[in-house]
Amino acid sequence: MQVTKHVHALKIPFKINISPEVSLDRFVYTFLIYGKEITLIDSGVASAEPVIFDYVRKTGRNPEEITKLVLTHSHPDHIGAALALKMVTGCTIFAHPGEKNWIEDVELQFRERPVPGFHTLVGGSIPVDRILEEGNTLDLGDGLRLEVYHTPGHSKGSISLLLSDEGVLFSGDAIPVAGDMPIYEDFRSSLESVNKLKRINGINFLLAAWDEPRQGERVYQLMDEGLAYLERIQEAVGKVVSENNPLEPMELCKRVADKLGMPPATVTPLLARSFRANLEEMGKPRII
Numbered sequence: 195m196q197v198t199k200h201v202h203a204l205k206i207p208f209k210i211n212i213s214p215e216v217s218l219d220r221f222v223y224t225f226l227i228y229g230k231e232i233t234l235i236d237s238g239v240a241s242a243e244p245v246i247f248d249y250v251r252k253t254g255r256n257p258e259e260i261t262k263l264v265l266t267h268s269h270p271d272h273i274g275a276a277l278a279l280k281m282v283t284g285c286t287i288f289a290h291p292g293e294k295n296w297i298e299d300v301e302l303q304f305r306e307r308p309v310p311g312f313h314t315l316v317g318g319s320i321p322v323d324r325i326l327e328e329g330n331t332l333d334l335g336d337g338l339r340l341e342v343y344h345t346p347g348h349s350k351g352s353i354s355l356l357l358s359d360e361g362v363l364f365s366g367d368a369i370p371v372a373g374d375m376p377i378y379e380d381f382r383s384s385l386e387s388v389n390k391l392k393r394i395n396g397i398n399f400l401l402a403a404w405d406e407p408r409q410g411e412r413v414y415q416l417m418d419e420g421l422a423y424l425e426r427i428q429e430a431v432g433k434v435v436s437e438n439n440p441l442e443p444m445e446l447c448k449r450v451a452d453k454l455g456m457p458p459a460t461v462t463p464l465l466a467r468s469f470r471a472n473l474e475e476m477g478k479p480r481i482i
Contacts, residue, residue, distance in 0.1 A: 195407070196253075197399055198360045200338060202226040203407050204249050206238040208271065211311040218459055222271040222403050225364055227357065228255065229336035233262040234285070235355065235364050236403060239274035240317035243282065246275070258283055262334070264326070265289040266366030267352040268296035268303060270315035272403065277318040286323045288332065290344065292351020294322045309464050326353060345391065347384025348377060354391060361398030365391060369416065371405050372423040375460045381471045385424055392417045430454050431472040443470060 196202050203225055210218040224246060225235040232255060247257040260283045265273055279285060289297055296303035300319045304312050328344035341356040345368040355364040368387050370376050378384045392414060400413040408416055430453040434446060447466035
């Protein structure tokens with residue numbers, strides 16, 4: 195779907211196989227910025243490239259016009275098709291240095307952060323050609339420029355990108371969706387990152403990987419809702435710990451998920467990893 199004059203959003207559904215009997219239906223958005231050339235924000239999962247190429251052709255452009263692929267972070271649903279895209283288009287790969295190792299060595303990522311169905315979601319490792327850090331600006335041509343914000347929490351090198359001329363913020367997974375499965379490795383950094391994005395004036399469109407495109411006043415409302423959700427999670431973890439300390443990680447995860455009204459299928463080591471990050475905040479000053 196076309197969002198603004200230059201920006202298109204493409205929704206890519208996929209499944210996470212929790213076990214032979216259980217799978218989660220998920221989706222991820224990739225975004226295309228059409229200028230003289232095409233810049234792609236995230237690649238989606240492995241095998242997403244035909245979907246991307248078909249969309250580009252249907253909108254009157256050529257897939258070989260994709261010259262830049264900016265990865266907001268290194269998780270499977272964001273880098274899965276990067277290798278295939280690079281092989282076809284020769285595009286330049288951009289990412290934050292905090293994500294570089296996991297992009298360039300996906301087996302290292304799997305060892306350090308094993309997730310269900312990992313190898314069905316990722317097409318392979320790929321070198322990062324260009325590094326992006328806080329304060330960098332990426333010139334896309336035709337007067338289009340992307341401003342880089344380092345927004346860690348979901349992962350240590352997560353970035354968000356602002357196309358200021360059209361008031362478009364690409365937030366990756368930096369802003370949690372209230373009620374969805376929360377995934378972060380640093381709780382405090384997640385809070386700080388959402389607050390950083392809230393301080394940016396003039397955002398007309400919020401394009402997040404986990405949510406439908408939003409615009410107008412809903413943009414900042416969703417940031418507030420994300421912060422409130424993080425606070426609710428922290429309170430739930432604190433309550434479970436106060437009632438049942440100590441607990442094994444998966445038991446903690448199960449009890450917190452139950453308090454939050456999350457379905458049993460979400461109780462995974464990945465979710466438990468998020469709740470363990472909350473444990474590190476116990477007793478620290480509140481910053482919400």
